[in-house]
Amino acid sequence: MAQGWLQIALFLAVLIALVKPVGLYMARVFEGRRVFLTPLVGPIERTTYRVLRVRPDEGQDWKAYARSLVVFSLLFWIALYLILRTQGIQPFNPQGFGSGPWDLSFNTTSSFVTNTNWQYYGGETTVTYFAQMAGLAVQNFVSAAVGIAVVVALIRGIAARSGSQLGNFWQDLVRTLLYVLVPVSVVGALFLVSQGVIQNLDHSQVIHTLGGGRQVLAQGPVASQEVIKELGTNGGGFFNVNSAYPFENPSGLTNFVELLLILVIPAALTYTYGRMVGSQRQGWAIFAAMSVLFLAGVVVVYLAEQHGSPAQHAAGLHTAAFDGSTGGNMVGKEQRFGIADSSLWTAVTTVTSCGAVNAAFESLTGLGGAVPFVNLGLGEVVFGGVGAGLYSMLLYVLLAVFIGGLMVGRTPEYLGKKIGAREIKLVSLGVLFTPLTVLLSAGIASAAPAAKQSIYAGVNPSGLSETLYAYLSQANNNGSAWAGYTGFVQPHAPGNVGAYGLTFTDLLGGVVLIGARFVPILLVLAVAGALAGKRVSPAGLGTMRTDNPTFVFLLIGIVILVGALTFFPAILLGPVSNGLTSRLF
Amino acid sequence: MRRDLLTALLAVVVLTAALGVVYPLAITGIAQVVFPGQADGSQVKLDGRVVGSKLIGQEFKGKAYFHSRPSATGYSADVTFFGNAGPNSVELRDSIRANLAAYLALERPYDRSLTRDRVPVDAVTESASGVDPHISEANARIQAHRVAAVRGLPLDRVEGLVADHTDGRSLGLLGEPGVNVLQLNVALEEEAPLK
Numbered sequence A: 001m002a003q004g005w006l007q008i009a010l011f012l013a014v015l016i017a018l019v020k021p022v023g024l025y026m027a028r029v030f031e032g033r034r035v036f037l038t039p040l041v042g043p044i045e046r047t048t049y050r051v052l053r054v055r056p057d058e059g060q061d062w063k064a065y066a067r068s069l070v071v072f073s074l075l076f077w078i079a080l081y082l083i084l085r086t087q088g089i090q091p092f093n094p095q096g097f098g099s100g101p102w103d104l105s106f107n108t109t110s111s112f113v114t115n116t117n118w119q120y121y122g123g124e125t126t127v128t129y130f131a132q133m134a135g136l137a138v139q140n141f142v143s144a145a146v147g148i149a150v151v152v153a154l155i156r157g158i159a160a161r162s163g164s165q166l167g168n169f170w171q172d173l174v175r176t177l178l179y180v181l182v183p184v185s186v187v188g189a190l191f192l193v194s195q196g197v198i199q200n201l202d203h204s205q206v207i208h209t210l211g212g213g214r215q216v217l218a219q220g221p222v223a224s225q226e227v228i229k230e231l232g233t234n235g236g237g238f239f240n241v242n243s244a245y246p247f248e249n250p251s252g253l254t255n256f257v258e259l260l261l262i263l264v265i266p267a268a269l270t271y272t273y274g275r276m277v278g279s280q281r282q283g284w285a286i287f288a289a290m291s292v293l294f295l296a297g298v299v300v301v302y303l304a305e306q307h308g309s310p311a312q313h314a315a316g317l318h319t320a321a322f323d324g325s326t327g328g329n330m331v332g333k334e335q336r337f338g339i340a341d342s343s344l345w346t347a348v349t350t351v352t353s354c355g356a357v358n359a360a361f362e363s364l365t366g367l368g369g370a371v372p373f374v375n376l377g378l379g380e381v382v383f384g385g386v387g388a389g390l391y392s393m394l395l396y397v398l399l400a401v402f403i404g405g406l407m408v409g410r411t412p413e414y415l416g417k418k419i420g421a422r423e424i425k426l427v428s429l430g431v432l433f434t435p436l437t438v439l440l441s442a443g444i445a446s447a448a449p450a451a452k453q454s455i456y457a458g459v460n461p462s463g464l465s466e467t468l469y470a471y472l473s474q475a476n477n478n479g480s481a482w483a484g485y486t487g488f489v490q491p492h493a494p495g496n497v498g499a500y501g502l503t504f505t506d507l508l509g510g511v512v513l514i515g516a517r518f519v520p521i522l523l524v525l526a527v528a529g530a531l532a533g534k535r536v537s538p539a540g541l542g543t544m545r546t547d548n549p550t551f552v553f554l555l556i557g558i559v560i561l562v563g564a565l566t567f568f569p570a571i572l573l574g575p576v577s578n579g580l581t582s583r584l585f
Numbered sequence B: 001m002r003r004d005l006l007t008a009l010l011a012v013v014v015l016t017a018a019l020g021v022v023y024p025l026a027i028t029g030i031a032q033v034v035f036p037g038q039a040d041g042s043q044v045k046l047d048g049r050v051v052g053s054k055l056i057g058q059e060f061k062g063k064a065y066f067h068s069r070p071s072a073t074g075y076s077a078d079v080t081f082f083g084n085a086g087p088n089s090v091e092l093r094d095s096i097r098a099n100l101a102a103y104l105a106l107e108r109p110y111d112r113s114l115t116r117d118r119v120p121v122d123a124v125t126e127s128a129s130g131v132d133p134h135i136s137e138a139n140a141r142i143q144a145h146r147v148a149a150v151r152g153l154p155l156d157r158v159e160g161l162v163a164d165h166t167d168g169r170s171l172g173l174l175g176e177p178g179v180n181v182l183q184l185n186v187a188l189e190e191e192a193p194l195k
Helices: A002-030 A038-052 A062-085 A102-113 A129-159 A169-194 A223-231 A252-277 A280-307 A310-314 A338-351 A366-377 A388-408 A421-447 A449-454 A461-475 A503-532 A549-580 B002-034 B090-107 B137-151 B155-164 B181-191
Strands: A205-208 A214-217 B043-046 B049-053 B178-180
Touching (some): A002 A280, A038 B002, A062 B002, A102 A129, A129 A252, A129 A503, A129 B002, A169 B002, A205 B049, A214 B049, A223 A252, A252 A280, A280 A338, A280 A388, A338 A366, A366 A461, A388 A421, A421 A449, A421 A503, A449 A461, A449 A503, A461 A549, B049 B181, B137 B178, B137 B181
Antiparallel strands (some): B043 B049
């Protein structure tokens, strides 16, 4: 295992090294300052404002900011739905796919507009190249930029010295795209192609194999989508088996780079935060809390997966590693990633809301599989989605300040601003909305006869895990799956002829997706608005510090208390039941 | 409100055109010029005929070939899905048990020292993608006995070919080493073709 730990340590070292330069760069971008790309991108930026009729310097209060965001997302929802419904008449459709069922389109549209990328469909068998490029991949950019815009607005609210302005939504959107997401994607996509990720518009290729068989190789513009799927913590695979498929993720190196792409923005935003509120220590404190929770997950998955599963042991298979063999639970894992890289990926994509997979989650061991559950249960605040992770974590920071304030008997104060009744009400709603949505929807789906067809594993802990995970993932806008669970049946694949959606599952999921994305966003912006106008009082001797280890400890405690305890009973009945027994079901 | 609607509408059109058409087509254009082999799927040829992609595994039967890992999809490369066997499932136990018995029955006649505890996990478990192009080095070393005997090649020659077609860790550090089954079998065909 030493080699595996070394890889994990190297990954962390590179990530930490990137936090400062990337964080600093993003701070300059959000503050509207000059960066090294300005000579190249500046003219494009100004043209974009002119075409969109935006006055970038016009400040917006939280309501105006929220209105722009909601209108923008709503129109894009309609546009994506139309694209998915008109597949039959689109260009770049060499396979001649028609549209999928409407209820599936509803779910998929809601999923991509909310940065979730939950997928009931398999990309290579149902979606045209045009819909992949102009529909789904566009959302990968745009929904990520929306998440980042919200956190920037919140940071401005916290940092503001006066007034009610949170910046301009359109400017934040355009600058995030032009200076951060697009440049990295261009470079990243070409790198991925150089390593073997495909990028073409050809018809699938029929091969007469060496062994005398026939194999059809699906093709497509994969690299351009793969890179933003990781960078924007979206996670929706071009192929059904996502980043386990060699055309999406061909080697240990691409795996490493893709993992960095997933984590770099959420991690670096903590530095951006410190910069913009004028205290780098505040950013590092949040980074430290996130890292502790992340590392705990990595260690548990890796140990559990290396141990192997009860089914393997019952079959008489020896799972110890020896020279030339990884050992461990290789069910649903790729040889080139082995146990260590699959485990690291599992932890990275579930703390962030990326949702890409390079191994089959449903085949993880009981305890290894409990980690994705706990990570999602924590509410995607451990790095989390781009923007979404930090704004959700900042709600927890405010909650921790409030609880800490009660402990020491002083008015809670964060960065010199008093946290009043209104703020704490909004924060509580923001913290509790997603968990409540999960429990409610998973409860309904477990009990409803209409959802029975969605479950693959049957009535046992794995079946409950599927249902619970489906709604955890959709409500937290993650998108990874206990993949047995489905809302789409495709009997004569590929193509959509004869395919049908499971309406109840698709619609419930779609509503959960939208609610659990936009309600918290509105609450966060309301908090930002409430904080923006507050006077700053100088820190005194009795002020509770929020940049030292004690506070980091308090923050971790509260995240675990609220997030994980909400789901403890449910997780016990699912993956932990599998992990605690060697019984087979 | 009306201004928001207009700006949003324009943004939907402009961003869809820029990010959804110009960006992917530009990447496709550059990729096709600079990395044409990779962009089209890293094809493997034998005697000028395309026999597959080096990144996508294939199913091999018969004793003269190295065999790939078990697959939930039958090595489908146009309809992919996970096996989704749970860690405590009876079906998973039964399928691994059957794979293990079949592996031993196939390889033991050629490698007398082979025992159950020496069978590497990858040889009897289904991969994630269903098209895993690699097997572990231990798995290839065991199969080398059979392939060498059936093809009438010296064992060390076959082991040499295995070593030639082992993809090490990226940069010597990242991922796990694996033997590329298709490329190895192509090399075998070039060295000692089946009649």
